[in-house]
Amino acid sequence: MEFLCKNSFSSTYLPFNMATIDLHVNGKKHQVAVDPNTPLLWVLRDHIGLAGTKYGCGVAQCGACTVHLDGEAMRSCVLPVSAAADKKITTIEGLSEHGEHPVQKAWLEHDVAQCGYCQSGQIMQAAALLKNNANPTDEEIETAMQGNICRCGTYTRIKAAIKTAASLG
């Protein structure tokens, strides 16, 4: 069964519920052989080996799994991988090459994280917000970020970091 994870495997020999799907993740091409209903989250984590995108709820209620699909924030835990085929997927690992995206820099400046588990989702959500709205108001930030839960309660720092990121442009 190991072959199910191999990217180069020919679709001819796939079990009935499998499909080969082409994905563009962080500028790299990947071909995966999976059940097309598999949420993108698990394809990223289990098959492509990118663990930065987190599992928190599986029902699009906590935002820990947020990625960008053609630049828009998406909850990858409910997005079938088939719907992401041939689209540009960006995960936390691909947001910038060395963590120098303004949102990442602002997160470090404000030392936002406590446990850190939700933060990649928070950062991806914030980066998508700033892409569409370079200078959001407090209310716009709250609206954009209210799908992302942080049990540690770092919201005040997240908000401050988003404002700093906006100023870093």
Place this chain on the structure above:
Amino acid sequence: MPQIKTVVGRRSFLKSTAMAGGGMMLGFSWLASCQPLSEEEVLAMPDVWFDINSYLKIGDNGVVSILTPNPEFGQNIRTSMPMLIAEELDMDWQKIVVEQAPYHPEKYGFQFTGGSSGIRTRWESLRMVGATARYMLRQAAAQTWGVPLEEVSTDAGTLYHQASGKSAHYGEMASAAADIPVPEEVKLKEISEFKIVGKSHKNVDGKNIVTGKPMFGMDYKEEGMLIAMLEHPPAFGLTLKAVDDSAVRAMPGVVDVVTVRCYPESYEKASFDVNAFPETVAIVGRSTWEVMQAKKKLQVSWEPIVSRTEFVTNFGGVKEAVSIPAGLESTEGHRAAMEALAAKPGKVVRRDGNPEAAFKKAAKVIERTYSAPFLAHNCMEPLNAFAHVSGDKARIAAPIQIPAFVIPALSASLGVPAENISMELTRMGGGFGRKAYAHYVVEAALISQKVDAPVKLIYTREDDMTNGVYRPAYQATYRAALDENNNLIALHIKAGGVPESPLFANRFPAGAIDNYMAEEWKIDSNITIGAFRAPRSNFIAGAEQSFLDELAEEMGKDPIAFRLDLLKRAKENPVGETNEYEADRLIGVLELVRDKSGWGDKKGNRGVSAYFCHQTYAANVLDIRVEDGKPIVEKVYCAIDCGVVVNPDAARNMAEGAVTDGIGNALFGEMPFREGAPVKNNFHNYRMIRMNEAPKDIEVHFVENEVNPTGMGEPPFPPVFGALSNALYQATGKRHYHQPFLGEEQVIG
């Protein structure tokens, strides 16, 4: 600071290499290897490391690696503990790399993350680690240079001999230092000499967090690793009857279906071996999604448990009988049982003066009852554990707060000797007490043993939320007797819960009132409970501080002035001899929050609260307004006395988080039960605080003193509940006695 004996932590100085005086290579654990270094970082890495003691390796280029002992769940001890070592080593913070020590009690002592105890318990021993290494480096330099030890000084990782002008960085003396005998005693720095401790240092894991590097248990991966998930009973009071896995075994990616039983009959449980569902069914497969799909198809039937008594050795080492009743419990049933017990005499825990007589002659008696429901921890990282059991050896990598506490259960359940169990301590995506109850580690290990393969067990969010170990449900009745001049002459507390009481009979206001009585009761339950951020305090603080607020109003006093009057009495002429708090320090945080918040000058809807727990003192003033039934917390002022503040910005972060978490749990937190089943199972129905509901601004102030540091993880949490309820009263004219404050109508006021 006097000379301190190093002998206390002598076992900490076991050399972990046989190559005495020679170099050793950095061990490649998963935690180190999964965080690829940048080219710059690789170039900065030394060719050879010298092992100074089990916590410290010094590279030939002067880079120092610190193995930090306690597991991290967000309180930032992976930064603050190495700061303690680096301070006494007199090291340049920029040249320090931090590694997570594996579980190894002989080398690293009690690796316990909980009870806000990390910094408090490591304050001396970790500084000693640094001071001892610095001594050995100085001694090595003295011998190499042929100069007296007293003339060798250090600064930021470099050794100096002023008279001869000689100098060497630590890496150049590391080889010789490794051969120097560990001194019998060392001198620690005076607090005034600190260069690192007391100044803010960024989280050492910050970069890895914002770039999504794998570091959590959930991220753990090994070649050939299988994924497992569990099916546990849908309700408390049920246990496994039979499994039909025929449909599941044929599903894609499924490797095996096995039943696992933690804690064999003969095993004597300790208080952290909590597990409502000792027997569960595991589905093991190739990938997470395939296992999730199979889990939906698994057919399991359940049957009622029978009542039993378990003997559990508590934290203090005493064996206690715990009664676990059969039956399917409900929140309504709990409420009725609590009302009934609250009406009967409880077990008197403390009695001062003559409370009965005082209540008899009282001109006025005020009585109020407070309650709060069960709460789920809801760490953002659901429970998980990696295990590979092979023959008589077990290898674990898991998010776990107290690794030592799971060893006996692992050993007994697996039949593997304790010394053959190794454990890597991954970062935890939140703990809050939940990851101190490591049944999930035992389950993962049993699954691995049964399928004879490396396995990562993952709890779905639903499994995590419905598996138990909740914050208990509590109730407390406060009664105050006032004389004809409106003076407080007696206080009576009667508190209880399912299945434990929240009472701290010897905390404030005990000691401040002549006639005082504290009673408690409890109700047995088969719903499992455990520590949840500031256990018991997280309820009783809110009840007490709300009652004091109402009392102050009744007596026509300012709420802060009233508390200070009581504390003055407790300080100058305390009642009783078993009071557990320092009145002076509680006064300190109240005065600080009063001054910083402009109390008395600034108008508006504000509430105040102060509480002591886990050796730290915290007070809040909270400003609120209510718009269309929605509470908006505009500002929170925190004043905290945790002694020396090791890493100020990180400590502020903890307080800000605790305030926000507290507001969320007070307004929304609730786990109800119907026919034994937890009613909520994911974030669509378990409401968590979100950014739009968080305080708009939080200001944190620390009392400045030189008291040995105490913890920050829990103490800033309990007072928030009272400050919020008192502010809500100002905003709405309505007192809130029952959590969650938002209630079924989902509006305030």
